[in-house]
Amino acid sequence: MKKNARLGIIASLSLALVASTVVVASQASAADVVAAAKTYVANSLSAKSGFTPPAVGAKAQKRGATIGFVASDLSNGGITGVLAGVKQAAAKLGWTIKVYDGQATPSGRTTAMNAAIADKVDALILGGTDATEQAAQVVAATDAGIPTFGWHSGPTPGPSLGMKTNVTTDPLVVSRTAASYAIAKSGTKKFGVVIFTDSQYQVAIAKSDAIAAEIRKDKYGTVLEIKDTPISSTSQLMPAIISSMLQKYGSKFTYFFGINGAYANGAAPALQSAGISPTGAPFAIAAGDGDSAELNRIRTSKYQLATVAEPLYLQAWQLIDAINSTFAGVKIAKWVAAPGLIDKSNVPKGDIFDPASGYRKVYLKLWGVK
Numbered sequence: 277m278k279k280n281a282r283l284g285i286i287a288s289l290s291l292a293l294v295a296s297t298v299v300v301a302s303q304a305s306a307a308d309v310v311a312a313a314k315t316y317v318a319n320s321l322s323a324k325s326g327f328t329p330p331a332v333g334a335k336a337q338k339r340g341a342t343i344g345f346v347a348s349d350l351s352n353g354g355i356t357g358v359l360a361g362v363k364q365a366a367a368k369l370g371w372t373i374k375v376y377d378g379q380a381t382p383s384g385r386t387t388a389m390n391a392a393i394a395d396k397v398d399a400l401i402l403g404g405t406d407a408t409e410q411a412a413q414v415v416a417a418t419d420a421g422i423p424t425f426g427w428h429s430g431p432t433p434g435p436s437l438g439m440k441t442n443v444t445t446d447p448l449v450v451s452r453t454a455a456s457y458a459i460a461k462s463g464t465k466k467f468g469v470v471i472f473t474d475s476q477y478q479v480a481i482a483k484s485d486a487i488a489a490e491i492r493k494d495k496y497g498t499v500l501e502i503k504d505t506p507i508s509s510t511s512q513l514m515p516a517i518i519s520s521m522l523q524k525y526g527s528k529f530t531y532f533f534g535i536n537g538a539y540a541n542g543a544a545p546a547l548q549s550a551g552i553s554p555t556g557a558p559f560a561i562a563a564g565d566g567d568s569a570e571l572n573r574i575r576t577s578k579y580q581l582a583t584v585a586e587p588l589y590l591q592a593w594q595l596i597d598a599i600n601s602t603f604a605g606v607k608i609a610k611w612v613a614a615p616g617l618i619d620k621s622n623v624p625k626g627d628i629f630d631p632a633s634g635y636r637k638v639y640l641k642l643w644g645v646k
Contacts, residue, residue: 306495308342313459326614327633333642334604339370344392348404349380349508354569355404360429361592368645380508389413399599402429406477409438414438423602431482433612437644439606441598443591445615452484453584453617454563458531459494468500472539474507480535483563488531507538514542529558537562537570544579568627575623580620585629592641
């Protein structure tokens with residue numbers, strides 16, 4: 277055989293070997309993504325840790341204080357859940373919670389913020405109210421000597437945007453958990469997802485972007501669309517949107533994610549009208565909150581597969597502790613609670629995800645109250 281011919285054969289074999297190696301590596305990588313998702317989901321469903329706050333804080337302060345709670349939207353189950361917990365914890369300290377309704381609009385939230393400042397409340401909680409949207413009012417509150425605190429009021433937990441702290445789970449963890457659930461459930465079957473977000477809120481954008489990034493790691497998953505839809509209008513808008521997407525994507529439309537459960541609630545009538553089984557695709561997965569309506573849909577297998585729930589009451593007590601620490605002039609404890617992945621296998625019996633971590637006893641002991 278001529279030298280050139282041998283070299284040609286060797287070169288061809290080398291190229292074939294490289295191509296084969298790339299295919300095997302790609303397949304291994306795809307398998308690794310699915311396997312990692314399944315492990316992550318299994319661990320998340322059985323998680324017992326991440327719900328006990330550190331025993332760091334101060335004795336009870338400023339009995340008789342009035343705390344303003346500016347609710348972004350009182351029709352939002354997550355906000356009303358944390359509000360209930362805030363009232364519960366504040367009562368232990370002898371504080372009063374005064375609620376200001378933001379009426380689900382930027383102008384309404386501004387009016388509510390201004391009213392709370394004018395009332396000279398002792399501290400101010402932004403209940404789902406975006407601190408960037410209300411930046412001028414946060415400054416005004418600070419200038420008036422009113423410390424501000426947030427629940428889901430920014431994209432990250434901890435002090436930011438003029439707030440002493442923003443209480444939330446890590447939105448990237450929430451997003452990874454929600455996306456992993458779809459990846460694990462689908463395995464090696466191709467699937468397509470629609471992600472619903474609300475650009476009024478930085479935390480919503482952070483979540484939806486992270487869900488999309490996680491899905492794109494899986495060769496079997498396709499992000500069909502990221503749809504900007506106001507949370508406050510889901511009951512009015514989602515039926516038509518879902519009907520349109522069912523026609524547009526057909527069987528490719530396997531899952532839809534919402535940055536909270538309101539999207540699943542709004543979608544249910546359209547899915548039912550289209551003859552979709554309550555347990556059939558497209559499957560709803562919520563990346564946040566986990567209110568009573570979500571838990572009931574999951575429990576009864578009606579148009580929602582899973583949610584990544586906030587420990588709402590725990591976060592409420594964390595907020596009250598942060599305010600108490602600020603009144604005492606001590607540092608706010610640096611701690612971020614874990615979210616809870618919930619599906620039918622572990623859905624709680626009650627109306628809220630409330631981990632039995634003993635967090636109330638921790639805070640009551642810190643405050644020196646019963």
